[in-house]
Amino acid sequence: MEEGESVATIQVVVSGCVRAFKMLPDGRRQIVGFLGPGDLIGHLSDRQIAGCEAVDAVEVCAFPKIRLENACSEERAVLAELDNMLAAQAHRAQELAANLGRKNALGRVAWFLLDRAGRSARRSEIPLPMSRMDIADFLGLRIETISRAFSALKKSAAIATGPSSFSVRDHGELARAAGG
């Protein structure tokens, strides 16, 4: 799904991971969010505000906008929920901006891992379906810097890593690295 594209449905992610991104005129990419189960793709307004791609195998549930609009008129709770989810999107984008603007490399990576851990149901072996390149384009860093931060967090025993996964070993240490 491309940025600016007109879409007649709103989709809810059921399983898998989707990356939402913006492209700069010079070709650089900024990933503005990784969407997981329960997250919304799209809104009632006519155009997509970010491009969307599947990171791994993804299932979505698509709602025609017209039916959602009707549901909003009929059920107050639907309107409230829709507003809630849009507000959550804005909130997350602002949170990202705050981290990009005010944290160093280690802080950004630690924040990202804490966020992943928070969303995951599992306590250990938290999946990381996206590549280092994706993480770099999300955190506004280069892949080498991501790699160095991972190494530093492993050395300080804050995390352990597997192939496409990690686990939090020392939550306090990780939170400290995230700068809180």
Place this chain on the structure above:
Amino acid sequence: MEEGESVATIQVVVSGCVRAFKMLPDGRRQIVGFLGPGDLIGHLSDRQIAGCEAVDAVEVCAFPKIRLENACSEERAVLAELDNMLAAQAHRAQELAANLGRKNALGRVAWFLLDRAGRSARRSEIPLPMSRMDIADFLGLRIETISRAFSALKKSAAIATGPSSFSVRDHGELARAAGG
């Protein structure tokens, strides 16, 4: 207005400039947007997602949420407009994240000035009511860096500056500096 505060009204800025910001646990501040005439403060959900402060003298128009909810049920256009404005907020926050993540100091400042110019009705003497500190906290830079970027843009004849204002002298040059 504090982040997380519960507010019973949604407010539309009528005149003046409002800064919306997030505080990090360690006290650092990230301004996530400057709101001007027509912009929305708040949403239907129960809590404020960012703190808000007046930058200069501000007039707002406050709507009780309950009345806005009723209006959404009765008039399809109100719902669409509300959704539009929330989507615009998310869009802007994502745009900010993209600039913070992927542009250098000069690019961020040039983008900021172009954005200001775009919102302003006037062609020259575009007002800059916020301080350098505010701009720095918006662009994720220090005030010295903002100052240096302003100087560079003046030297390349892209802009001219007055006290609390600026004007675009060479739009192409400014756009080039913004990295597009």
Place this chain on the structure above:
DNA sequence: CGCTGTTTTGATTTAATTCAAGCATAGTGG
């Protein structure tokens, strides 16, 4: 006019990028 706080400019330091190798891991074909 002289204070007070903001902005600009300069010199130095630091963090992240860039450039350049090495290392795995998985996939391919002999």
Place this chain on the structure above:
DNA sequence: CCACTATGCTTGAATTAAATCAAAACAGCG
């Protein structure tokens, strides 16, 4: 089944952009 290659990840050394430290210029205001 094992070399061989491609791809992505990690590590190291050098460079660069922005932060930091420090001081000078410039407001606005009593």
